[in-house]
Amino acid sequence: MTSLTTSLVRGAVTSPFKRAGRPDATLPPGRLVRPAAPVAPGPLAAYARICGFAESGPLPLTYPHVLAFPLTMRLMTDRAFPLPVLGLVHTWIEITPHRAVRPAESLELVVYADGLAPHRRGTEVTMVTEARVGGELVWESRSGYLSRHATTDTAASTRPAPGAVGDLPAVAEWRLPGDLGRRYGAVSGDRNPIHLHPLTARLFGFPRAIAHGMWTVARCLAEAGGGAEIRSVRAEFKAPVLLPATVTYAADPTGRSFVLRGAKERVHLVGTVTR
Secondary structure, eight states: OHHHHHHHHHHHHHGGGOOTTOTTOOOOOOOEEEEEEOOOHHHHHHHHHHHTOOSSSSOOTTHHHHHHHHHHHHHHTSTTOOSOSTTOEEEEEEEEESSOOOTTSOEEEEEEEEEEEEETTEEEEEEEEEEEETTEEEEEEEEEEEEEOOOOOTTOOOOOOOSOOOSOOEEEEEEEOTTHHHHHHHHHOOOOGGGTOHHHHHTTTOSSOBOOHHHHHHHHHHHTTTTTTOOEEEEEEOSOOBSSEEEEEEEOTTSSEEEEEOGGGOEEEEEEEEO
């Protein structure tokens, strides 16, 4: 995780010199690659425990994203990347597993930026992650990250949301401790200050530390069965989960739609699954 810490420091240094919303902004064309390497069993087991996945069997559906996150951060904190990394908000993710991946398989990881788009609240970048085994594409994801800034482009729209979730029946209730962000950050390497402590979260406008969006997706998928027979997942992050919190996971009986709700039925996350 040393390289990820270095990227976070570099992002803190370079962000003040970047201005989101420049009309001439371009993305770096290159791809970052982590050569094929086996999955470390200790970190994998810790990740499975905190997210609720089984500690045996295929890799959790969300785990390649965690493995590739240092590459993503290295690219987004590079001087050539046009958006300031401080304040970037993860807005959505789509995951496509092409087959189950066994922990013993060596994964090659590739990350690249795939486009800038106007958003009604700023500018959104799409980041792509690919995982290969012996040259075979076995897993991929696309994620949106929003850089918030003033904009006069009223025609800019958000990405289409997953299908309507309606009043899905409650399946489980989870009580999330105040230190969840620190615990998940230690496992995933994502030590963004908005997740770690109320004091650091307040620096970015949050009254308390917030849960990682990727933890909420992973926990929902773990509750849904861990990823068996899932062909694709799409999730939208709607509102932050302030820690500590009590949240409710709800899903339709077919397992094709799910939602994470908080107090007063506030929607934090909505998602759809294709099986």
